[in-house]
Amino acid sequence: MKIDRRSFLSFLLGGAAGTALSPLPWKLTDDSSIWTQMWPWTPVPEDGEASYVNSSCTLCPGGCGITVRKIDDRAVKIEGMKRHPVNNGGLCSLGLSGLQLLYGPTRVKTPLKRVGKRGRGRWEKISWKDAVSEVAKTLGDLREKGQSHTVGFISGSDRGTVPRLFERFLTVYGSPNLIRTPSIIDSYELALHLMQGAQALPGFDFENANFILSFGSGIVDGWGSPVRMFRANSAWRDTGGKVIQIEPRLSNTAAKSDKWIPINPGTEAALALGIAHIIIKESLYDAEFINNYSEGFEDWKAFVLGEYGPDSVATITGIDSTTIIALARSFARASKPLAICGRGQGTTPGSLNECTAVHALNALVGNINKKGGVFAVAEPDYINWPEVEMDATAAAGMQKNRLDGAGSKKYPFSRYLLNRLPQAINSGKKYPLKALFVAGANPLYTMSDSKAVKKAFDKVPFIVSFSSYMDETAQNADLILPNHNYLERYEDIPTPAGMPQPVIGLSRPVVEPQFNTKHVGDVIILLAKAMGGTLSDAFAWDSYDACLKETMGYKWQVIIEKGFWSYPDFVAGPREESFDTVSGKFEFAPKETGSLKPFKPVKIEGDKTNYPLLLMPYDSIRLANGAMGDPPFVMKSVDDTVLKGTDVFIEINPKTAGEHGLREGQLAMLSTPVGQAKVKVHLFDGIMPGLVALPRGLGHTAYDEYLAGKGINVNELIGPVEDPVSGLDAAWGVRAKLAKA
Amino acid sequence: MKHKNAKKYGMVIDLDKCTGCGSCMVACMAENNVPFRKDESNKVLSITWLRVYQLTNGKPFPNTDICYLPRPCMHCEGQHEGHSPCVSVCPAVATDYNTETGIVSQIYTRCFGCRYCMASCPYHARYFNWWDPVWPDGMEKYLSPNVSPRMRGVVEKCSFCFHRYQLAKEKAFKEGRREIKEDEYQTACTQACPAGAITFGDLNNPNHAVSRMVKPDPKHHGRPTNPNAFRLLERLGTNPKVYYLSSREWVRRAGDNYLENEAKYKKTVHQG
Numbered sequence A: 001m002k003i004d005r006r007s008f009l010s011f012l013l014g015g016a017a018g019t020a021l022s023p024l025p026w027k028l029t030d031d032s033s034i035w036t037q038m039w040p041w042t043p044v045p046e047d048g049e050a051s052y053v054n055s056s057c058t059l060c061p062g063g064c065g066i067t068v069r070k071i072d073d074r075a076v077k078i079e080g081m082k083r084h085p086v087n088n089g090g091l092c093s094l095g096l097s098g099l100q101l102l103y104g105p106t107r108v109k110t111p112l113k114r115v116g117k118r119g120r121g122r123w124e125k126i127s128w129k130d131a132v133s134e135v136a137k138t139l140g141d142l143r144e145k146g147q148s149h150t151v152g153f154i155s156g157s158d159r160g161t162v163p164r165l166f167e168r169f170l171t172v173y174g175s176p177n178l179i180r181t182p183s184i185i186d187s188y189e190l191a192l193h194l195m196q197g198a199q200a201l202p203g204f205d206f207e208n209a210n211f212i213l214s215f216g217s218g219i220v221d222g223w224g225s226p227v228r229m230f231r232a233n234s235a236w237r238d239t240g241g242k243v244i245q246i247e248p249r250l251s252n253t254a255a256k257s258d259k260w261i262p263i264n265p266g267t268e269a270a271l272a273l274g275i276a277h278i279i280i281k282e283s284l285y286d287a288e289f290i291n292n293y294s295e296g297f298e299d300w301k302a303f304v305l306g307e308y309g310p311d312s313v314a315t316i317t318g319i320d321s322t323t324i325i326a327l328a329r330s331f332a333r334a335s336k337p338l339a340i341c342g343r344g345q346g347t348t349p350g351s352l353n354e355c356t357a358v359h360a361l362n363a364l365v366g367n368i369n370k371k372g373g374v375f376a377v378a379e380p381d382y383i384n385w386p387e388v389e390m391d392a393t394a395a396a397g398m399q400k401n402r403l404d405g406a407g408s409k410k411y412p413f414s415r416y417l418l419n420r421l422p423q424a425i426n427s428g429k430k431y432p433l434k435a436l437f438v439a440g441a442n443p444l445y446t447m448s449d450s451k452a453v454k455k456a457f458d459k460v461p462f463i464v465s466f467s468s469y470m471d472e473t474a475q476n477a478d479l480i481l482p483n484h485n486y487l488e489r490y491e492d493i494p495t496p497a498g499m500p501q502p503v504i505g506l507s508r509p510v511v512e513p514q515f516n517t518k519h520v521g522d523v524i525i526l527l528a529k530a531m532g533g534t535l536s537d538a539f540a541w542d543s544y545d546a547c548l549k550e551t552m553g554y555k556w557q558v559i560i561e562k563g564f565w566s567y568p569d570f571v572a573g574p575r576e577e578s579f580d581t582v583s584g585k586f587e588f589a590p591k592e593t594g595s596l597k598p599f600k601p602v603k604i605e606g607d608k609t610n611y612p613l614l615l616m617p618y619d620s621i622r623l624a625n626g627a628m629g630d631p632p633f634v635m636k637s638v639d640d641t642v643l644k645g646t647d648v649f650i651e652i653n654p655k656t657a658g659e660h661g662l663r664e665g666q667l668a669m670l671s672t673p674v675g676q677a678k679v680k681v682h683l684f685d686g687i688m689p690g691l692v693a694l695p696r697g698l699g700h701t702a703y704d705e706y707l708a709g710k711g712i713n714v715n716e717l718i719g720p721v722e723d724p725v726s727g728l729d730a731a732w733g734v735r736a737k738l739a740k741a
Numbered sequence B: 001m002k003h004k005n006a007k008k009y010g011m012v013i014d015l016d017k018c019t020g021c022g023s024c025m026v027a028c029m030a031e032n033n034v035p036f037r038k039d040e041s042n043k044v045l046s047i048t049w050l051r052v053y054q055l056t057n058g059k060p061f062p063n064t065d066i067c068y069l070p071r072p073c074m075h076c077e078g079q080h081e082g083h084s085p086c087v088s089v090c091p092a093v094a095t096d097y098n099t100e101t102g103i104v105s106q107i108y109t110r111c112f113g114c115r116y117c118m119a120s121c122p123y124h125a126r127y128f129n130w131w132d133p134v135w136p137d138g139m140e141k142y143l144s145p146n147v148s149p150r151m152r153g154v155v156e157k158c159s160f161c162f163h164r165y166q167l168a169k170e171k172a173f174k175e176g177r178r179e180i181k182e183d184e185y186q187t188a189c190t191q192a193c194p195a196g197a198i199t200f201g202d203l204n205n206p207n208h209a210v211s212r213m214v215k216p217d218p219k220h221h222g223r224p225t226n227p228n229a230f231r232l233l234e235r236l237g238t239n240p241k242v243y244y245l246s247s248r249e250w251v252r253r254a255g256d257n258y259l260e261n262e263a264k265y266k267k268t269v270h271q272g
């Protein structure tokens, strides 16, 4: 909403006139104020002794340090931990509202077993003992029938002790189907693997960079570790660092940047290659790096020089050639340039070619494993558990192909392809999924093409959710084994997204468990013990806490005291040792990626005739859209141009709206090849004509009344598009049409 | 009554850094036991002591620009110290200007809900409790004992987290100090802002960051002398203690602009 001076003033005038004309007697005033005191029905919070507990927020992969203020045994406020390497005191609105999750109505308070049809919301309480033996029995039966591989596990992360326990369990049990939820990290991991031979996470040294070329990354919209990015962005304001934001919509990041360059959606890879073209043609690249540490440059150079002249790139991207040339020069000439990708919060992996093209720009300016550049950050190797012993069933199960096709002949490099799971289940071509476990994820909400996802889940006979909250996936499970809330449990949080040095954060109990919940790590250990044999052998720990303590070893004392373990002396290896490719050098054009083939835009769903518009989801830091949904406070911060009552607004350029005869606030029907929904129109000059945008994070059917039933889930309107090389979801949008409702 | 060591607490919000993330709004709600309801999309009724507004430059694509503007209570000094628009009109002395700190307080137990102050506040910083606050079962556990929850029928607004001032004073007193240090009293929003866009401190103290940032001119009721700094609706003469910084001219203009026929209104405005 615009600040409207008219309304400021009208209020003011009312006040002035009101005072002058007021007939209200002073006596009455006095009476009423006495009468209004001591209202019995407003709570009076009990006072007590104040204390503070340091922990880590795990509501997103950001890994912020938190300090929780307590009054006796109640947690009353979450604040950012001062001097924490990630956030130094600041916090995002979701992190600040964590107590509404801890004490809120969406908690699953005890193990629940479904009664009646799935998804109807009818449950009966079940004891932990019965719950664990029921799961053990189902898993045991499948194993006996040689179907251990038909068990799947969707996890929000694959790092740290908890996900590693899941992995260990599946390995000894005999299933290859552990699937991590997707994000831009998948594409980056692949790029680092193919171009640098690294098994590592991407780390970006934003603090030492001074020219950020962002291909749509929401630097202040929740990309990477959100609070760290906010801090870096403010530091650039102070030090004169520049941010160039390339995306078709004026996001908050674009608005904060030094230059916003709108681009035809989905053509970012072509722009990156166009910039490379100028850098190469004008010899602005880092010759020392290219000559000594790279391979395949000549081929790549010929390809880029041949295909990506500024004029042809201008035609593809809609950005005029002078801008492209100027951009390339300022990027190459900056003392610490850094190029990044991953649209919005990096919610989807995107096309692999786009990621490798952007990463190649960093290599061109010699920006790999170097101050202010991109680092390949290996996972800190503090988890050293004894090798597991696998019996014949486990070995046979692990030999089976993964259901999602990751690591298959078609997609040999990808590790997880959750986007392909619904199709694999629905087509029934490979093998059925007989049991599915979900932890730290809410796939029924976050996966695109909701209808297909739901259909696939309906085909899985046994679904177990470990969620602390009644989310969409829990609602459709057969059994909920509620984990402690993140403020009630220990957990290690290895290196937050995008950090250039390894850090291990610690989440620890701030309050006693409020309900009859159990740490998911303990449940896995109990389950393994209940199943006996090699499984119980592999899980010899008494409890998860004991396992964690033992794993951390000498670090435990420090991490307990400081709240995190950092590696201040961490240095990425020397250039000579940085690349573990066959050539031992940086690969500009790894043949696996087919990156010498001319740019082909991702083929998004829908045809132009029936669907003349393009729909893009957008990410807002005020709308949590991952495994967590918005708590009430954060919902309260959502603007009335995004959500009004239960209606969500689409953003549309006034010009496009005019062509459709649509006015501000009008209801319209938005249809795509995947689905349709009623929306309201919000005219926004900051969006490219021909595009419409919808926020992620609304349209929940689960959680509480503060969140559920408001707006629509954009995943109902958009489906995944498989990247030809990685198999990951490359969709950035979908074709759409809009009609008056 | 003027104290000898009177403070004038104020805030500087750097709009070049503010990203509109809303952390400040939420930190404030969490700190001050602000209630919430099922539907908070009617922003006139939605109690947000600190609200982040979106401003636009009104230009068509691709020259469009947006800027966020967080709006707490301005703790207006008025034309003479303490003549804040809201304080002047309250018949119940439920809102008061504290001369020791310059903070405009709201005393819920005195407020009887006439809402004159709301009408007189040019910044829409005040909110009325149309309903009793209700926390879902169990959630009242997180309520802070330092801030009393409000009841139906009273007006509430940003207090510059006054209870934090009191706690800091108490602590200093116990330690035998008369003065509190700059970092001992900070508001919840200042602390939470991930962008470090908010600075809080004593405008009377030239060593505090706020004074250094805006260089208030004491001869002109603290009008900023930093050319990038401005106060909202400066010409109303409310003399806010919240300052904004922006390097974008259109933003500064949007913050202190008038209606076409402003002259007509001006006199009435000064009554506050």
Ligand code: SF4
Residues within 6 Å of the ligand: A057, A058, A059, A060, A061, A062, A063, A064, A091, A092, A093, A094, A095, A096, A225, A226, A227
């Ligand atoms: S950015 Fe992520 S980790 Fe940090 S406070 Fe917010 S949700 Fe928590």
Ligand code: SF4
Residues within 6 Å of the ligand: B013, B017, B018, B019, B020, B021, B022, B023, B024, B025, B052, B068, B070, B192, B193, B194, B195, B196, B197, B198
């Ligand atoms: S927390 Fe800071 S960056 Fe976020 S909206 Fe408030 S002032 Fe702006």
Ligand code: SF4
Residues within 6 Å of the ligand: B072, B073, B074, B075, B076, B084, B085, B086, B087, B104, B120, B121, B122, B123, B124, B125, B126, B157, B238
């Ligand atoms: S902003 Fe409004 S409520 Fe605050 S002091 Fe000024 S007039 Fe009073």
